Amino acid sequence: MILASWRLLARSIRNADVVVEVVDIRDPVSTRSRRVESMAEALGKELLIVLNKADLVPRGVAEKWKRIIEGQGYEVLYVSSTRRLGTRMLRGAIKAIAPVKPFSVAVVGYPKTGKSSVINALRGRRGASTSPIPGSPGYTKGLQLLKIEPGFYMIDTPGVIPVEGGYPEALIRGKPPEELQDPVEPAAALVRKILRYNPRAFKQAYGIEERDPYGIMEALARRRGWRYRRTGEPLIEEAARTIIRDYHRAVIPFYVPPEAYVAEQSPKRLKQ
Numbered sequence: 001m002i003l004a005s006w007r008l009l010a011r012s013i014r015n016a017d018v019v020v021e022v023v024d025i026r027d028p029v030s031t032r033s034r035r036v037e038s039m040a041e042a043l044g045k046e047l048l049i050v051l052n053k054a055d056l057v058p059r060g061v062a063e064k065w066k067r068i069i070e071g072q073g074y075e076v077l078y079v080s081s082t083r084r085l086g087t088r089m090l091r092g093a094i095k096a097i098a099p100v101k102p103f104s105v106a107v108v109g110y111p112k113t114g115k116s117s118v119i120n121a122l123r124g125r126r127g128a129s130t131s132p133i134p135g136s137p138g139y140t141k142g143l144q145l146l147k148i149e150p151g152f153y154m155i156d157t158p159g160v161i162p163v164e165g166g167y168p169e170a171l172i173r174g175k176p177p178e179e180l181q182d183p184v185e186p187a188a189a190l191v192r193k194i195l196r197y198n199p200r201a202f203k204q205a206y207g208i209e210e211r212d213p214y215g216i217m218e219a220l221a222r223r224r225g226w227r228y229r230r231t232g233e234p235l236i237e238e239a240a241r242t243i244i245r246d247y248h249r250a251v252i253p254f255y256v257p258p259e260a261y262v263a264e265q266s267p268k269r270l271k272q
């Protein structure tokens with residue numbers, strides 16, 4: 001299944017003229033896919049990295065992430081697709097690097113980064129039909145070709161990047177909590193990462209003062225009245241799943257500060 005996804009991804013990139021990689025600006029390092037980027041490069045496609053959900057970080061943070069990734073040799077823009085900020089600039093940037101019309105843009109990225117939202121924002125309110133164009137080139141079960149304007153098409157690619165990695169990265173990359181046999185340990189890893197960068201995150205999200213991951217889950221379960229029927233103990237599995245979902249719904253205020261990334265990188269650079 002994973003192999004099939006990579007093949008589908010390769011096919012959508014090969015069929016496109018431009019590749020837009022959608023990344024969650026709250027944690028660009030975890031939500032960028034080097035494999036997508038190198039695939040685009042290997043196939044000779046123009047790549048644009050879109051840092052989405054910019055409404056969830058201060059503007060200075062968005063600027064810094066943009067500069068860091070530009071410094072690595074990429075073209076980068078930040079947008080808030082749900083608030084439609086920066087989307088006009090994105091449309092312009094795509095047109096500037098695209099060949100002559102008609103052209104198509106593959107929109108790729110981990111689940112939940114906002115691929116569909118970015119496409120919707122570009123289609124604008126006037127976008128009449130929201131349905132994909134059946135029978136059009138690139139139209140398959142996993143891929144949806146959508147018209148932005150005459151001669152400008154975008155391909156949505158839901159689920160084509162397999163979610164890989166340990167915890168909390170796999171959760172940040174959109175692994176659904178329903179797929180976890182036991183969500184508690186993965187959620188605890190996510191809670192630890194959130195607390196590292198925002199010690200008040202769970203106070204802000206739920207009014208919970210606790211700083212221990214299990215304590216937080218327990219407190220959340222108690223507050224919401226989630227209990228094991230037999231023992232009356234707090235049902236922390238439900239709290240764990242809720243925290244994972246609330247991370248993606250941005251109920252929990254969090255972002256990785258670019259400074260933290262730069263500080264982690266610099267010792268390695270010195271060694272090289």
Ligand SMILES: Nc1nc2c(ncn2[C@@H]2O[C@H](COP(=O)(O)OP(=O)(O)O)[C@@H](O)[C@H]2O)c(=O)[nH]1
Pocket residue numbers: 052053054055056079080081082083109110111112113114115116117118248249250
């Ligand atoms: N705050 C915020 N949320 C966003 C933004 N873009 C997408 N989202 C939310 O992120 C979630 C995933 O978006 P979706 O477009 O379905 O992601 P996809 O799985 O990559 O297609 C949804 O709950 C969106 O409302 C954004 O710019 N800002």
Ligand SMILES: [Mg+2]
Pocket residue numbers: 115116117158
């Ligand atoms: Mg989608």
